[in-house]
Amino acid sequence: MSERFDCIIVGAGPAGISCAYELGKGGAKVLLLERGEYPGSKNVMGGVLYRQMMEDVIPDFYKEAPLERPIVEQRFMMMDKESAVTFGYKGMEWGKEPFNNFTVLRAKFDQWFASKAVEQGAVLVNETVVTECIVENGKVVGVRTDRPDGDVYADVVVLADGVNSLLAKSLGFHKEYRPDEVALATMEIIKLDKKIIEDRFNLEPDQGCTIELFGDATKGILGTGFLYTNKGSLSIGVGTLLSGLIKHKIRPHELLDYVKNHPMIRPYLQGGEQQEYLAHLIPEGGYKSMGKVVGNGVIVVGDAAQLVNAIHREGSNLAMTSGRFAAEAVLNAMEMEDFTESTLDQYRIKLMDSFVGQDMKKYKDSTHHFDKFPQYFGDYIPMMNQAASQMFTVDGKSKWEKQKKIWKDIGTPREKIKIARDMYRAWKVMK
Amino acid sequence: MNEGKKPQSIEEKQYLVRFNADTKSHLHVKNPEICLTDCPDKICTLFCPAEIYKWEDIRMHIGYEGCHECGSCRIGCPHENIDWVYPKGGHGILFRLG
Numbered sequence: 001m002s003e004r005f006d007c008i009i010v011g012a013g014p015a016g017i018s019c020a021y022e023l024g025k026g027g028a029k030v031l032l033l034e035r036g037e038y039p040g041s042k043n044v045m046g047g048v049l050y051r052q053m054m055e056d057v058i059p060d061f062y063k064e065a066p067l068e069r070p071i072v073e074q075r076f077m078m079m080d081k082e083s084a085v086t087f088g089y090k091g092m093e094w095g096k097e098p099f100n101n102f103t104v105l106r107a108k109f110d111q112w113f114a115s116k117a118v119e120q121g122a123v124l125v126n127e128t129v130v131t132e133c134i135v136e137n138g139k140v141v142g143v144r145t146d147r148p149d150g151d152v153y154a155d156v157v158v159l160a161d162g163v164n165s166l167l168a169k170s171l172g173f174h175k176e177y178r179p180d181e182v183a184l185a186t187m188e189i190i191k192l193d194k195k196i197i198e199d200r201f202n203l204e205p206d207q208g209c210t211i212e213l214f215g216d217a218t219k220g221i222l223g224t225g226f227l228y229t230n231k232g233s234l235s236i237g238v239g240t241l242l243s244g245l246i247k248h249k250i251r252p253h254e255l256l257d258y259v260k261n262h263p264m265i266r267p268y269l270q271g272g273e274q275q276e277y278l279a280h281l282i283p284e285g286g287y288k289s290m291g292k293v294v295g296n297g298v299i300v301v302g303d304a305a306q307l308v309n310a311i312h313r314e315g316s317n318l319a320m321t322s323g324r325f326a327a328e329a330v331l332n333a334m335e336m337e338d339f340t341e342s343t344l345d346q347y348r349i350k351l352m353d354s355f356v357g358q359d360m361k362k363y364k365d366s367t368h369h370f371d372k373f374p375q376y377f378g379d380y381i382p383m384m385n386q387a388a389s390q391m392f393t394v395d396g397k398s399k400w401e402k403q404k405k406i407w408k409d410i411g412t413p414r415e416k417i418k419i420a421r422d423m424y425r426a427w428k429v430m431k
Numbered sequence: 432m433n434e435g436k437k438p439q440s441i442e443e444k445q446y447l448v449r450f451n452a453d454t455k456s457h458l459h460v461k462n463p464e465i466c467l468t469d470c471p472d473k474i475c476t477l478f479c480p481a482e483i484y485k486w487e488d489i490r491m492h493i494g495y496e497g498c499h500e501c502g503s504c505r506i507g508c509p510h511e512n513i514d515w516v517y518p519k520g521g522h523g524i525l526f527r528l529g
Contacts, residue, residue: 035517037451041525042500105528127521146520164502166516179507186480188444189528235529242507245478252480253441277444278529279480279499281506 005031005123005154007330008143010130010167012039014316015302016160017113018057018323019330024120026331031152032114032122033145035129040110043162044280045316046187047228047235048210049104053317057324058116066112068103068230069208070095073201077264079216080385084264088211095207103208103228103235105189133157133167133298139339140171140297155339156330158299160323163281165304173300174291179243180371181285183223183310186252187237188260190272194232200268201229212313213238215381217259221248222371225259226313227268233275234268236260239282241371252279284310287364294348296341299326309359311366311430318356325350369429373422380419383410441482445497452496453522458483458504459493459514466491466512475504475513499524 007023009016012034020032036042048071054061062070072095075088094100118124134142134151142153159167163182168174194205201209213225223240238252238259245252259265283289283306290307293300301307302319309318329347333339351357370376387406391399410416460466466473467489475484475491480501483494500523505515517523 035520037521037525041527042523044526044529047529107526107528129517129520131516164500164505164515164517176511177506182502182506184478184480184501184503187529188447233528242478242503246474246507249472249474249477251441251477251482253439253444253482257439274444274447276526276528277447278526279501279503281501281503 003152005029005152006334007031007156007158008033008152008154009158009160010143011035011160011162011302011304012110012114012124013043013160013162013302013319014110014113015304015319015323016158017110017117018320019158019160019301019327020114020117020122020124021057021120022324022327023330024117024122026327027121028331028334030122031154032117032124033128033130033143034114034124034126036126038107038111038126039114039124040107043106043110044185044187044278045104045106046185046226046237046313047103047105047230048101048313049109050101050314050317051099053320055098057320062099062102066104066108068105069206070099071101071103071208071210072203073209075209075211077211077213077217078381078384079213079262079264080382081216082263083385083389085384085388095204103210103230105230130161130167133171135171138296140295156297156299156333156344158301158323158326158330159304160301161304163283163303165300168291168300168304171295171298173293173295174289174306177283177285177289179246180241181283181289182242183239183282183284184242184245184252184279185237185239185282186256186277186279187235188256188277189230189275190234190236190269191232191275192234192269192272196271197229197232197234203229206231213259213265215377217262218244218377219248219250219255219258220374220378221245221250222367222374222377224313227265234272236265236269241284241367242281243371253277282310282315283308284367286310286367287360288368290360293351294341294344297339297344299329299344299347301326307356307360309363311363312359314359318359321354321356322351325354363430365429369425373425375422376426380422445481448497449525449527450496451522451525453519456493456495457516457518457523458495458498460491461512461514463490465510470510470512475508478507479504
């Protein structure tokens with residue numbers, strides 16, 4: 001690999017591939033390096049891909065891409081041990097063009113997406129780990145790979161190497177993450193007949209449903225579970241802050257089994273066959289955990305830049321948008337023949353002005369807030385369930401009596417004030 | 432799948448996954464002495480999603496072949512005692528779906 005490139009991209013996930021696609025389209029000579037056997041072979045995601053940000057890269061992609069189901073219903077379950085308060089939205093407008101989002105299986109989707117970048121002229125090299133950035137005179141000028149004679153040079157290197165961005169860390173762009181800045185998610189793909197899925201989730205053929213699980217799904221630890229419908233399978237998973245698992249000494253795969261066997265979830269999975277078990281970290285530190293994203297000859301995108309909106313389960317769309325902006329900044333730098341930090345900084349400015357930066361800022365305190373006050377997940381969700389149970393149980397008591405009891409069960413006046421304060425605080429960090 | 436109440440073993444889950452293990456480990460304990468004397472909890476044996484860390488009498492055994500490359504052990508080790516790199520290109524875990 002003695003060739004020289006305009007740009008080297010490390011990592012063929014949504015961020016890296018978007019960047020490669022846009023650069024290829026713009027006529028740049030691009031090398032896309034992937035450590036797995038194929039793009040997607042190392043990648044894990046709950047499975048929801050948002051249409052808009054993908055279309056910003058490839059219009060009408062849904063006519064061709066390997067997608068699972070367009071989602072027409074998003075449900076939320078606030079779970080206690082043997083109950084759940086459920087709400088959601090179902091809209092048939094999401095079942096037709098232009099769609100809202102889709103479930104995808106990443107190993108399939110990423111391979112397809114990468115092939116589109118290759119069609120645009122990007123050179124994809126799999127099975128290659130980048131071990132370090134080559135830095136000369138304070139400027140990144142290329143990468144060292146684990147191949148023999150594996151140094152490759154370029155004007156710009158884009159780091160799209162995911163949550164474990166050893167490269168951005170080695171450049172001093174961010175410190176090692178703390179266990180409360182990352183969530184560990186485990187999931188399983190459960191094979192199930194297409195017709196059974198549609199019956200169980202009350203779906204028209206080929207339409208999809210997602211359910212987010214709160215409260216007892218994580219045994220009250222900060223995090224969420226999820227149950228998504230694919231074509232002929234379900235994705236069931238659970239993710240919590242790593243610090244929560246450590247504190248409560250819970251084995252992640254046992255938490256997953258707990259969710260799978262929960263009486264609110266088990267009926268959905270009944271009779272299914274396990275196909276794959278996966279684990280991955282999610283960078284959930286938010287805005288405050290973001291490191292430097294631009295340097296001389298280098299740009300950081302996607303998970304490697306901590307671009308995840310944990311509150312809204314968005315990550316891949318932030319990744320794709322950041323990859324696209326990075327490509328625009330590189331093309332601009334090529335035009336100006338200047339690859340210094342100040343020129344490439346156009347990427348950071350665009351990113352922070354867009355929904356990506358705005359959403360990161362909006363929720364900058366949310367993860368920390370809910371982590372600091374565990375009562376939201378541990379106490380208030382069970383409380384909600386008990387209130388619903390009392391109100392809907394018909395046993396000869398008047399509704400006034402029931403309301404009085406619910407109000408009394410919430411606690412002393414002092415505890416009520418505390419709850420009111422917590423609700424106000426929650427509103428403040430989310431507003 | 433597991434329909435009963437019995438929690439499933441991690442071995443059964445790991446059988447669902449394809450691995451192309453390298454002959455050399457990509458994970459190392461930096462200082463075995465720290466695990467032995469300074470870490471009564473051996474928390475990595477609990478939070479690793481593949482349970483590749485096993486405490487054997489006086490030393491930590493790492494079954495790196497079953498590693499999901501998630502990075503939790505590097506971040507979660509309270510003593511920053513794990514030397515964590517990616518497996519050699521093309522090796523390690525290989526997801527076919529998710």
